[in-house]
Amino acid sequence: GEDVEQSLFLSVREGDSSVINCTYTDSSSTYLYWYKQEPGAGLQLLTYIFSNMDMKQDQRLTVLLNKKDKHLSLRIADTQTGDSAIYFCAEPFSGGYNKLIFGAGTRLAVHP
Amino acid sequence: KAGVTQTPRYLIKTRGQQVTLSCSPISGHRSVSWYQQTPGQGLQFLFEYFSETQRNKGNFPGRFSGRQFSNSRSEMNVSTLELGDSALYLCASSSWGGNGDTQYFGPGTRLTVL
Numbered sequence: 446g447e448d449v450e451q452s453l454f455l456s457v458r459e460g461d462s463s464v465i466n467c468t469y470t471d472s473s474s475t476y477l478y479w480y481k482q483e484p485g486a487g488l489q490l491l492t493y494i495f496s497n498m499d500m501k502q503d504q505r506l507t508v509l510l511n512k513k514d515k516h517l518s519l520r521i522a523d524t525q526t527g528d529s530a531i532y533f534c535a536e537p538f539s540g541g542y543n544k545l546i547f548g549a550g551t552r553l554a555v556h557p
Numbered sequence: 558k559a560g561v562t563q564t565p566r567y568l569i570k571t572r573g574q575q576v577t578l579s580c581s582p583i584s585g586h587r588s589v590s591w592y593q594q595t596p597g598q599g600l601q602f603l604f605e606y607f608s609e610t611q612r613n614k615g616n617f618p619g620r621f622s623g624r625q626f627s628n629s630r631s632e633m634n635v636s637t638l639e640l641g642d643s644a645l646y647l648c649a650s651s652s653w654g655g656n657g658d659t660q661y662f663g664p665g666t667r668l669t670v671l
Contacts, residue, residue, distance in 0.1 A: 488662040543654040
């Protein structure tokens with residue numbers, strides 16, 4: 446079955462770039478997603494990438510997709526303290542409607 | 558456009574009780590999915606509804622059930638609560654629920670079972 450893996454923690458200095466990595470298993474995924482969760486809140490859709498793209502840029506966010514290695518990354522440029530949150534990578538479950546398979550989430554800590 | 562709303566935001570129940578959680582999707586969205594989030598298991602899919610029909614179900618016991626109304630609002634019910642049911646329950650809505658349709662999440666309902 447599908448599985449999504451992420452590293453659990455990342456600590457960066459304010460102003461630096463953050464790179465959060467994710468590996469997935471289902472090569473037929475049409476879209477791959479990044480969600481952000483702040484403390485006590487739900488999931489906020491950050492960005493997504495279509496599987497026929499290698500890269501997508503959206504303001505400070507850059508998503509890179511390597512389909513051969515089934516590797517997805519999220520780069521946050523000029524990381525701010527407000528970016529401190531848990532970031533989830535997700536892929537659609539191939540066998541059913543509207544079921545996302547999530548990674549365990551990467552906790553990003555931004556320090557001055 | 559208003560986002561996904563969930564009520565109540567917080568609930569405290571005791572073991573053996575039952576609970577009903579409500580989700581109102583984004584206007585025009587017809588698919589509603591439910592997820593359970595716990596520190597140990599992460600985010601796990603519960604079920605998905607489209608046009609009042611359950612199309613997909615996760616690996617949860619029968620104590621977890623749901624339904625969807627004609628206006629696309631959805632409820633989920635947990636009967637005979639157990640301590641392990643303590644979690645953040647998240648609802649997500651999307652337009653038609655097919656592969657590639659983006660899901661938008663609500664703020665969640667935090668359920669504590671004592």
